[in-house]
Amino acid sequence: xxxxxxxxxxxLVAAAVALFLVEVVHRLTRRFGRRSLLLTELTDHAHRPxxxxxxxxxxxxxxxxxxxxxxxxSWRRLLLHLLILGVIATLAWLVAGLLVVVEDxxxxxxxxDVPDNRHARRVRTQVxxxxxxxxxxxxxxxxxxxxxxxxxVRGIGAGVLTSxxxxxxxxxxxxxxxxxxxxAGLQLPFSDAVRLDDVVVVEGEWGRIEELTLSYVVVQIWDxxxxxxxxxxxxxKPFQNWTRTEAAVLGTAELDxxxxxxxxxxxxxxxxxxxxxxxxxxxxxxxxxxGATGGTVRLRALVSAADAGSLWDLRCLVREHLVxxxxxxxxxxxxxxxxxxxxxxxNLSWQWVQPRRPARRPSDTxxxxxxxxFGGSDDGDARSExxxxxxxxxx
Numbered sequence: 001x002x003x004x005x006x007x008x009x010x011x012l013v014a015a016a017v018a019l020f021l022v023e024v025v026h027r028l029t030r031r032f033g034r035r036s037l038l039l040t041e042l043t044d045h046a047h048r049p050x051x052x053x054x055x056x057x058x059x060x061x062x063x064x065x066x067x068x069x070x071x072x073x074s075w076r077r078l079l080l081h082l083l084i085l086g087v088i089a090t091l092a093w094l095v096a097g098l099l100v101v102v103e104d105x106x107x108x109x110x111x112x113d114v115p116d117n118r119h120a121r122r123v124r125t126q127v128x129x130x131x132x133x134x135x136x137x138x139x140x141x142x143x144x145x146x147x148x149x150x151x152x153v154r155g156i157g158a159g160v161l162t163s164x165x166x167x168x169x170x171x172x173x174x175x176x177x178x179x180x181x182x183x184a185g186l187q188l189p190f191s192d193a194v195r196l197d198d199v200v201v202v203e204g205e206w207g208r209i210e211e212l213t214l215s216y217v218v219v220q221i222w223d224x225x226x227x228x229x230x231x232x233x234x235x236x237k238p239f240q241n242w243t244r245t246e247a248a249v250l251g252t253a254e255l256d257x258x259x260x261x262x263x264x265x266x267x268x269x270x271x272x273x274x275x276x277x278x279x280x281x282x283x284x285x286x287x288x289x290x291g292a293t294g295g296t297v298r299l300r301a302l303v304s305a306a307d308a309g310s311l312w313d314l315r316c317l318v319r320e321h322l323v324x325x326x327x328x329x330x331x332x333x334x335x336x337x338x339x340x341x342x343x344x345x346x347n348l349s350w351q352w353v354q355p356r357r358p359a360r361r362p363s364d365t366x367x368x369x370x371x372x373x374f375g376g377s378d379d380g381d382a383r384s385e386x387x388x389x390x391x392x393x394x395x
Contacts, residue, residue, distance in 0.1 A: 007066045014062035018054040022047075041101040049097045053090035060087055085146050092142030096135050103131045125196045125212055126189040132214060133186070184231040185214035194234055194241060199308040201240035202229065206308070222312075242308050250284055250304050251311040253319040256296040257326060261333035263289060263299070266322065270301055273321050279314040281306045283379045286372065296335050302373060 030043045060083035067076050107127055110120035188194055189212065198209045202219060205227055211218035217234060219227040233239075242249050267287040274280040284304035291298035301318050305311035326333050374380055 007063060010062040010066045011059045014058035015055050018058035019051065022051045022054050026051075038101070038105050041104050042098075045101050045104070046094065046097040049090060049093040053087070053094045056083065056086040056090050059083060081149065084149060088142055088146050088149075092138050096138050099134050099138070100131065103127050121195045121197050122189075122192055128196070129185065129189045129212060129214070136214075184235045185212070188212065188217075188231060188234055192244075194239075194244075198244065199242040199247075201242070202233070203227065247307040248281060248283065248304060249308055249311050250302060251315045253301045253303070253315045253322070254290075255299045255301075255319070255322055255326075256335050257299060257333045258335055259292070259295075259297055260330075261297060261299070261326070262330065263287070266299070266325070266330075269325055270318065270322065273318065274303055274314070277314065277317060279305055279310045279317065281310075284373075284377075288373065295337065304379075 026043060026047050029039050032039070060080070063083060064080060067079075107124055110123045194200065194209055194212075194217075196209055196212060200207065200209060200219065205219070205221050205225075207219040207221035207227060209217065210220040210226070213231070215231060217229050217231055219229065221227055270287050271285055274285045281304050284302055286302040288300050288302070289297055290300045301322065303311075303314055303318060305314050372380055
């Protein structure tokens with residue numbers, strides 16, 4: 001009975017000493033590491049797993065060295081086996097915590113709360129995926145090591161290895177879809193095709209990449225719905241990424257109006273509108289006639305904004321303002337259907353009158369800047385160069 005009591009006391013003393021030493025190290029690290037981000041992260045994320053791992057390891061050593069009187073007893077083997085399993089689990093927890101500390105320290109250098117955060121979002125996406133992968137590997141290795149402590153598992157290891165080829169083929173066929181998603185999840189962050197917080201259009205929905213995992217991607221749609229897609233979707237199907245190179249985008253607002261619309265006056269009104277709103281980023285403001293069929297003229301207002309959300313509001317503002325401007329200032333330009341009535345012989349009035357040739361007025365050979373998408377400004381010239389084809393060599 002006295003031996004058992006000594007073992008219990010030794011275990012309690014070992015645990016107390018371990019907790020005391022860990023607490024001393026924790027306080028010293030917190031005191032001298034106030035200006036060090038790495039030490040601060042260590043005190044926040046690694047303290048608890050370090051505390052538990054040190055305590056379990058100390059108790060395991062105390063029990064092992066104070067139970068020499070019970071060598072060969074089943075309870076001693078069971079207790080030491082449980083303590084070894086606890087040491088393996090807590091050490092795996094500690095390693096995972098240290099990996100999180102290293103990754104958080106690396107992420108702290110890249111801020112995503114600044115306007116130009118494309119590179120930061122790319123690094124953040126890659127680090128988050130690596131964190132999940134490394135933690136999964138640590139857990140799998142820990143479970144494998146824990147299983148190998150059982151003699152029965154070690155005994156069947158050889159048989160498992162001999163049939164590994166057949167099992168591998170069966171597992172690959174059964175988990176083909178799962179493995180495809182996992183490989184796609186590893187490919188996405190490093191191919192730079194999509195990142196966290198990217199604005200995308202998938203399945204006809206406009207939203208933001210909210211979460212990237214090894215098996216699925218969560219897209220937060222503009223109306224706060226969530227679209228859950230497998231990661232293989234983004235490697236096998238086309239989608240739109242509005243922020244892959246930069247957040248600034250172009251958008252259109254189209255109107256069908258009557259042929260009597262004063263295009264140049266309306267163009268000047270569009271310019272006056274966008275210059276008076278903070279939604280416009282100052283790059284593109286163009287009004288063009290893109291169609292003239294079916295008795296109406298189609299006008300397209302092309303504007304630019306710093307991000308997709310501002311562009312949506314700007315397009316709605318342009319559409320609303322131009323509709324109100326036509327209604328209040330140019331009602332004759334509102335779309336309408338014309339009916340012509342002739343006399344009893346179906347002759348129309350315009351057939352009786354000899355048309356007069358209008359006087360020729362000198363026209364400008366150069367279109368105004370607000371009427372050109374490819375050219376007329378620095379942004380337009382750059383767009384023209386980007387979409388021009390290879391020059392042909394003429395004989």
